[in-house]
Amino acid sequence: MSEISDLQAQIIELKNELQKYKSSGGRDKIEKMSSEVVDSNPYSRLMALQRMGIVQEYERIRTKSVAVVGVGGVGSVTADMLTRCGIGKLILFDYDKVELANMNRLFFTPDQAGLSKVEAAAKTLNFINPDVQILTNNYNITTMESFSKFLDAINTGGIDGNGPVDLVLSCVDNFEARMTINTACNELNINWFESGVSENAVSGHIQLLKPGETACFACAPPLVVAENIDEKTLKREGVCAASLPTTMGIVAGMLVQNTLKFLLNFGEVSNYLGYNALIDFFPKMTLRPNTQCNDRYCLERQTEFNSKPKVLQEVTVVEDDTPLHDDNLYGIELVSCDDTSSSSSSAAPQALETGLKFAFDAAPQTKEHTPDDANVDVSLDELMAQMKSI
Amino acid sequence: MSEISDLQAQIIELKNELQKYKSSGGRDKIEKMSSEVVDSNPYSRLMALQRMGIVQEYERIRTKSVAVVGVGGVGSVTADMLTRCGIGKLILFDYDKVELANMNRLFFTPDQAGLSKVEAAAKTLNFINPDVQILTNNYNITTMESFSKFLDAINTGGIDGNGPVDLVLSCVDNFEARMTINTACNELNINWFESGVSENAVSGHIQLLKPGETACFACAPPLVVAENIDEKTLKREGVCAASLPTTMGIVAGMLVQNTLKFLLNFGEVSNYLGYNALIDFFPKMTLRPNTQCNDRYCLERQTEFNSKPKVLQEVTVVEDDTPLHDDNLYGIELVSCDDTSSSSSSAAPQALETGLKFAFDAAPQTKEHTPDDANVDVSLDELMAQMKSI
Numbered sequence: 001m002s003e004i005s006d007l008q009a010q011i012i013e014l015k016n017e018l019q020k021y022k023s024s025g026g027r028d029k030i031e032k033m034s035s036e037v038v039d040s041n042p043y044s045r046l047m048a049l050q051r052m053g054i055v056q057e058y059e060r061i062r063t064k065s066v067a068v069v070g071v072g073g074v075g076s077v078t079a080d081m082l083t084r085c086g087i088g089k090l091i092l093f094d095y096d097k098v099e100l101a102n103m104n105r106l107f108f109t110p111d112q113a114g115l116s117k118v119e120a121a122a123k124t125l126n127f128i129n130p131d132v133q134i135l136t137n138n139y140n141i142t143t144m145e146s147f148s149k150f151l152d153a154i155n156t157g158g159i160d161g162n163g164p165v166d167l168v169l170s171c172v173d174n175f176e177a178r179m180t181i182n183t184a185c186n187e188l189n190i191n192w193f194e195s196g197v198s199e200n201a202v203s204g205h206i207q208l209l210k211p212g213e214t215a216c217f218a219c220a221p222p223l224v225v226a227e228n229i230d231e232k233t234l235k236r237e238g239v240c241a242a243s244l245p246t247t248m249g250i251v252a253g254m255l256v257q258n259t260l261k262f263l264l265n266f267g268e269v270s271n272y273l274g275y276n277a278l279i280d281f282f283p284k285m286t287l288r289p290n291t292q293c294n295d296r297y298c299l300e301r302q303t304e305f306n307s308k309p310k311v312l313q314e315v316t317v318v319e320d321d322t323p324l325h326d327d328n329l330y331g332i333e334l335v336s337c338d339d340t341s342s343s344s345s346s347a348a349p350q351a352l353e354t355g356l357k358f359a360f361d362a363a364p365q366t367k368e369h370t371p372d373d374a375n376v377d378v379s380l381d382e383l384m385a386q387m388k389s390i
Numbered sequence: 391m392s393e394i395s396d397l398q399a400q401i402i403e404l405k406n407e408l409q410k411y412k413s414s415g416g417r418d419k420i421e422k423m424s425s426e427v428v429d430s431n432p433y434s435r436l437m438a439l440q441r442m443g444i445v446q447e448y449e450r451i452r453t454k455s456v457a458v459v460g461v462g463g464v465g466s467v468t469a470d471m472l473t474r475c476g477i478g479k480l481i482l483f484d485y486d487k488v489e490l491a492n493m494n495r496l497f498f499t500p501d502q503a504g505l506s507k508v509e510a511a512a513k514t515l516n517f518i519n520p521d522v523q524i525l526t527n528n529y530n531i532t533t534m535e536s537f538s539k540f541l542d543a544i545n546t547g548g549i550d551g552n553g554p555v556d557l558v559l560s561c562v563d564n565f566e567a568r569m570t571i572n573t574a575c576n577e578l579n580i581n582w583f584e585s586g587v588s589e590n591a592v593s594g595h596i597q598l599l600k601p602g603e604t605a606c607f608a609c610a611p612p613l614v615v616a617e618n619i620d621e622k623t624l625k626r627e628g629v630c631a632a633s634l635p636t637t638m639g640i641v642a643g644m645l646v647q648n649t650l651k652f653l654l655n656f657g658e659v660s661n662y663l664g665y666n667a668l669i670d671f672f673p674k675m676t677l678r679p680n681t682q683c684n685d686r687y688c689l690e691r692q693t694e695f696n697s698k699p700k701v702l703q704e705v706t707v708v709e710d711d712t713p714l715h716d717d718n719l720y721g722i723e724l725v726s727c728d729d730t731s732s733s734s735s736s737a738a739p740q741a742l743e744t745g746l747k748f749a750f751d752a753a754p755q756t757k758e759h760t761p762d763d764a765n766v767d768v769s770l771d772e773l774m775a776q777m778k779s780i
Contacts, residue, residue: 007397014404027490027500037630039489040503045591046494048632052590053619077496081635084494099429100417104436104474106467106496109518110417113430128499200442201435202657229443240427242438245471246647253640257667260636267592267668277647278657282672 029130033059033086042129043086055266062131064263065089065159067168069141069181071117072096073243074195074204075171076107077252082132083125085260088159089133090125092118093150095140105245142180150180155188166263168192169255173241175222182217185209186297191262195255196224201242202277203227204251206258206270207287212301214271215287218294221358223287225274247277274356283355419520423449423476432519433476445656452521454653455479455549457558459531459571461507462486463633464585464594465561466497467642472522473515475650478549479523480515482508483540485530495635532570540570545578556653558582559645563631565612572607575599576687581652585645586614591632592667593617594641596648596660597677602691604661605677608684611748613677615664637667664746673745 027042035047049055064087068079071094079090094117098108112120118136125134135157141150157165168190170181178194185192189211197204203225209216254273261267271286289302352358417432425437439445454477458469461484469480484507488498502510508526515524525547531540547555558580560571568584575582579601587594593615599606644663651657661676679692742748 004394004397007394007401010401011397011404014401014408018404018408027493027503039491042490042493042500044491044630045633048630049591049634052632054590054592054632077639080496081639084496084635086494100432101429101434103417103432103518104476106470106474110432111517113417127501128493200444201439202444240434240438242442242444243435244439244647244650245474246643246650249467249471249639250643250647253636253643254670257634257636257640258670260634261668268670270670273670278651280644280648280658280660280663280672280674282670284670 026127026130033062046085055264058264060264061086061260062088063159064167065091065133065157065165066259066263067091067093067154067157067165069093069168069170070172070177071121072102072171072173073105073245073248074197074252074255075169076105076117076121077249078169078171078195078256079121079125080107080128081252081256082259083129083134085256086129087132089135089157089165091135091137091153091157091165092121093137093139093141093153094118094121095138105243105248142176147180147184151184151188154184154190164188164190166191167259169259170194171252171255178217178222182209183295183297186211186216186295186301189297189301193255193259194222195251196222197243197247197251198224198227199241200227200229201244201247203275204247204277205272205274206251206255207272208258208262208269211298212289212303212305215289216293216295216298216301218298219290220287221360223272223285223352223356224359225276225283226355226357227276227278229278244277247275250275250277272356276355281355283353285353285356416517416520423452436475445654448654450654451476451650452478453549454557455481455523455547455555456649456653457481457483457544457547457555459483459558459560460562460567461511462492462561462563463495463635463638464587464642464645465559466495466507466511467639468559468561468585468646469511469515470497470518471642471646472649473519473524475646476519477522479525479547479555481525481527481543481547481555482511483527483529483531483543484508484511485528495633495638532566537570537574541574541578544574544580554578554580556581557649559649560584561642561645568607568612572599573685573687576601576606576685576691579687579691583645583649585641586612587633587637587641588614588617589631590617590619591634591637592619593665594637594667595662595664596641596645597662598648598652598659601688602679602693602695605679606683606685606688606691608688609680610677611750613662613675613742613746614749615666615673616745616747617666617668619668634667637665640665640667662746666745671745673743675743675746 030043033043033047034041035044035051037044047058050058066082066087066089068075068090071079071092075094079092082090096117098112098115098117098120100110100113102108103110107124108120116138118138122134122136125132137149137153139146139149141147154168155164156162168181168185170178170192172178172181181192191208191210194207194209194217195205205223205225207223208214254275258269258273262269270284272284274283276283289298291302293299420433423433423437424431425434425441427434437448440448456472456477456479458465458480461469461482465484469482472480486507488502488505488507488510490500490503492498493500497514498510506528508528512524512526515522527539527543529536529539531537544558545554546552558571558575560568560582562568562571571582581598581600584597584599584607585595595613595615597613598604644665648659648663652659660674662674664673666672679688681689681692683689
């Protein structure tokens with residue numbers, strides 16, 4: 001009998017210990033965001049934004065739905081930030097698995113190695129904030145079959161499941177996936193942000209693509225940050241891409257900060273913001289659409305945008321009312337040029353701001369006559385001339 | 391008998407389940423950083439930095455020790471990034487507990503509510519990267535008794551436990567703690583970075599303080615980012631501080647990126663880098679020491695620095711050799727002025743760069759005659775004039 005009670009005591013002890021692990025965490029759902037200043041309120045510091053006059057009605061974040069495509073170094077931190085900000089709905093897309101080789105970036109932990117990125121992320125995010133609705137899509141959006149699923153997912157991904165998502169955030173690492181998102185967003189007329197980090201890990205950027213209003217991803221070669229590194233010291237061949245949690249974290253921060261400004265209508269949303277980590281330089285500019293773009297939906301959107309009365313064009317930038325902080329009390333001169341509204345009538349690409357360059361020098365594919373020297377480096381002037389002739 | 395074997399079977403089952411939770415995760419320590427490109431190597435993407443010519447001998451990070459003072463919104467992400475980068479040793483300081491009200495920032499999770507910040511952080515960081523030596527200090531550095539413990543901790547916190555830490559990172563949220571770090575670092579001649587985020591969550595900065603070479607924290611009122619918000623819309627009174635994971639993450643990213651550049655000698659380390667989230671503006675400048683500084687150790691360090699031959703002064707910036715990327719192929723003009731070497735002979739504070747301002751307008755405490763209107767707003771010119779007369 002004493003053996004039995006010993007064993008029973010052991011069982012109780014083990015169950016208690018197990019319970020500690022199982023219940024470690026989580027919090028209950030919160031019905032309504034409160035601005036009460038108590039240690040137990042996960043939203044007090046966010047609601048303070050509205051009491052300080054930075055954001056009007058912060059709770060509107062709960063009515064917003066965002067798709068995050070690519071849950072890697074930038075996408076996972078992006079999803080983490082949006083979750084902690086209390087976004088209404090997050091739709092994650094990735095088809096990769098977590099690896100130990102990802103541990104030099106934020107978010108994933110070694111125990112998640114081998115798990116699908118979207119599932120591992122959703123579990124962590126749901127644990128951090130159970131108020132956020134999280135949907136996962138574990139497939140490659142660039143395949144023919146998946147593309148229609150992707151189209152459908154973002155077109156019905158709104159907060160209520162009927163309309164489209166409010167924004168798509170591209171956090172992918174390749175050209176093909178970016179073009180896929182571009183095609184989908186042009187067709188569905190959905191605004192999206194592109195983001196990217198260089199292979200040597202020391203630069204990155206974000207870019208806002210509003211169909212018809214700013215350049216789409218097919219309008220010109222991708223715009224990237226020009227690193228002022230002597231080309232002689234660069235050794236890219238046969239080397240896997242480098243990455244740093246710092247650069248990824250900063251790019252995710254820039255992406256989500258501009259997402260918040262866009263969704264909640266405060267401050268100025270940057271159309272393009274670059275980051276050169278070696279010299280802490282952050283170039284900005286606005287890319288206008290190419291009237292000769294290959295993407296027919298881009299051309300349709302341009303026509304639609306240009307047919308709107310000028311005053312309406314401006315209103316499309318905001319949601320409910322004018323931005324909160326559009327004055328510039330300190331007369332700070334920006335590197336950016338923000339005159340998109342009158343620009344889409346010209347086929348000539350605009351001059352690049354200092355510190356930016358096109359990712360590649362080749363003329364767009366549809367150029368009918370490819371010169372023999374198409375692969376030879378050409379000057380920006382020559383490139384511009386080529387592009388004008390598309 | 392069957393009851394006993396039932397109970398024993400139950401015990402085995404419970405033990406197995408418990409083991410699953412206990413062992414969920416972690417990875418074994420790694421003796422030497424490898425650049426092998428395999429999914430199981432957590433350092434492959436970091437070692438690629440050296441193969442790409444960005445960093446020379448990335449493994450040197452393992453010989454570096456950094457103190458992080460304050461493990462809140464900025465400090466926790468800072469520690470996370472450094473841990474994932476494989477820093478040799480991290481010494482954490484904080485005396486606060488995790489609360490649900492911290493969940494709107496990255497890193498901590500709801501299950502950690504109530505735990506000490508340093509202990510919760512150390513556990514997570516150790517789980518993420520067991521190769522990093524992590525020490526915790528759970529006390530308030532500003533008390534008389536703790537100050538000597540703090541001095542001792544950073545003065546013997548080097549990688550081998552004999553010399554001082556390589557760098558102190560201030561991630562605290564109040565003036566007193568910053569002044570405490572300043573006092574300690576001036577006395578011990580330790581380089582440190584200050585960081586800060588505004589109470590309305592939409593601006594932040596980092597600042598490098600090299601005793602004798604750049605301004606110390608007592609040389610002038612703290613320099614902060616001027617937000618171009620109409621003061622009429624600001625409502626600060628009776629409101630708890632707002633915070634955003636985006637702003638905190640970007641400031642932590644700027645802090646750790648410059649820490650990596652400083653420790654591993656690549657790129658250009660920024661002496662001051664600000665961030666205005668509302669307009670994505672990143673002002674830079676260099677603050678020179680005040681020859682009339684109140685801190686006597688600051689004055690000693692200035693004398694030491696000025697007595698060094700000019701060529702030596704330049705060498706103190708680097709560790710082993712010249713920085714890897716000090717050329718500027720694109721002729722990018724920076725907002726910064728980087729002429730610290732010849733400046734510490736003048737008592738007059740330099741003009742502020744656009745987008746920056748002093749945190750408060752009052753003249754430093756030791757000013758012998760406090761005018762009756764000391765609390766009234768004064769113009770920058772008047773402030774400058776006052777400061778010249780210290």
